[in-house]
């Protein structure tokens with residue numbers, strides 16, 4: 001298994017999936033700095049659009065680089081418009097901003 005951390009590089013906690021009042025998780029798991037340094041198989045993209053509501057959500061570099069290193073790492077992601085998580089992937093609800101390319105493919 002590749003090494004993972006939370007977005008700020010701290011160890012993964014057992015309660016990271018607990019939701020904050022804004023609907024986001026307390027923490028998000030990313031591939032570690034060392035894993036991400038091994039190279040990307042997709043461009044690093046920081047913004048995606050939820051096809052259901054049309055709102056674009058942006059994310060930090062460690063999350064964006066994790067998608068670029070392993071496009072299939074996540075099963076879902078957060079929409080700031082809806083305030084909830086929804087699936088990614090071929091049948092998911094998100095595209096990279098400015099493209100028709102599904103997030104998680």
Ligand SMILES: [Zn+2]
Pocket residue numbers: 050052053054055079080081082083
């Ligand atoms: Zn939405």
